[in-house]
Amino acid sequence: MPVFSKHRLPRDAGDSRRGAALDPAQSRPLTDLRVAATGVRKTYKSGDREIRALKGIDLHVAKGEFLGVLGPNGAGKTTLIECLEGIRSPDDGDVRILGADAADAREMKAVRGRMGIALQHSTLPPRLTARELLGLQARLYASDVRVDRMIDLVGIGDKADQRIEHLSGGQQQRVAVAMALMGDPELLFLDEPTSQLDPHARLALWEVLYAQRDRREASVIITTHQMEEAQRICDRVVIVDQGRIIAEGRPKDLLRQHFTARRMTFLLPMAATLDLRALNARSAPAGNGLKRITLRTERPSATLVELGQTFGDQLSDLSVEEPTLEELFVKLTGTPLEGEAA
Numbered sequence: 001m002p003v004f005s006k007h008r009l010p011r012d013a014g015d016s017r018r019g020a021a022l023d024p025a026q027s028r029p030l031t032d033l034r035v036a037a038t039g040v041r042k043t044y045k046s047g048d049r050e051i052r053a054l055k056g057i058d059l060h061v062a063k064g065e066f067l068g069v070l071g072p073n074g075a076g077k078t079t080l081i082e083c084l085e086g087i088r089s090p091d092d093g094d095v096r097i098l099g100a101d102a103a104d105a106r107e108m109k110a111v112r113g114r115m116g117i118a119l120q121h122s123t124l125p126p127r128l129t130a131r132e133l134l135g136l137q138a139r140l141y142a143s144d145v146r147v148d149r150m151i152d153l154v155g156i157g158d159k160a161d162q163r164i165e166h167l168s169g170g171q172q173q174r175v176a177v178a179m180a181l182m183g184d185p186e187l188l189f190l191d192e193p194t195s196q197l198d199p200h201a202r203l204a205l206w207e208v209l210y211a212q213r214d215r216r217e218a219s220v221i222i223t224t225h226q227m228e229e230a231q232r233i234c235d236r237v238v239i240v241d242q243g244r245i246i247a248e249g250r251p252k253d254l255l256r257q258h259f260t261a262r263r264m265t266f267l268l269p270m271a272a273t274l275d276l277r278a279l280n281a282r283s284a285p286a287g288n289g290l291k292r293i294t295l296r297t298e299r300p301s302a303t304l305v306e307l308g309q310t311f312g313d314q315l316s317d318l319s320v321e322e323p324t325l326e327e328l329f330v331k332l333t334g335t336p337l338e339g340e341a342a
Helices: 077-085 105-114 130-141 147-153 169-181 199-216 227-233 251-258 300-314 325-333
Strands: 033-046 049-062 066-070 092-097 115-118 187-191 219-223 236-241 244-249 262-269 282-287 290-297 316-321
Touching: 033 077, 033 219, 049 077, 049 219, 049 244, 066 077, 066 227, 077 092, 077 187, 077 219, 105 115, 115 169, 130 147, 130 169, 147 169, 169 187, 169 199, 187 199, 199 219, 227 325, 236 251, 236 325, 244 251, 244 325, 251 325, 262 300, 290 300, 300 316
Parallel strands: 066 219, 066 236, 115 187, 187 219
Antiparallel strands: 033 049, 033 092, 236 244, 262 290, 262 316, 282 290
């Protein structure tokens, strides 16, 4: 079955997607911003306790920007996104969405049709078919987008006339994305959009979203636990923890800022001697009379030369690994990744 329609997927958010990577949104004039949040605070009551969910968030999202919002469970991500969507009011601070004041119901009504939202656990009407549901959505938006075209776009053509309750989780996820796209939005909020998709469908979804950006300068705000995907796709990420943004920037810039060492692994014969303590290295049996050495070095080129001079052709299967966004997430939050969004 077709899995979304085809559109070229760029290689890396930090490389030559459509020319140079986007500048940070904070450097953009206000007219170029899809979302502008300043000093956002939110507190909840839980019995006799006060929970400060957001502690003064400043965040801006530029036209055409893909922003990843990352954070452990309970970090404040969901509350932040709901404030940015205009469905929850902060206690303090200012949020503007597509130029509208999020606190002004009349202004927000005027821009709702330019937004699209797809939740991870969307409660879709189980007894409607995908085609019926998208038809209702099209009428709601008075959209010029044809339902058949949207069905083809998200690759559910052979399932379009089945009831939602008979679709798999991944197929329902595609329907939710199609609904979010039906109004031809300039601003999309996607909550764990690929959590139930296979790798091929995941790539195809991003192709669809990049096509929307190319046509409409659409901005996409994504919450995800797929760190490798966020590192590849997002122009910029923010990491939220304990109600604050603790890191913000292009993935490559953040990794350069927080990591200077590179992980190096290689094989040596079991009989080869190496001062593991001096190199801060670890050794593990690799089979066939070999051991695998893992170490971190801030001078990978020099270390490689030194190892080559010492071990010559005894050295094999060498690799130097770049730090990952997942490693940065764990380093900054002290929290391993969870399977569910906060």
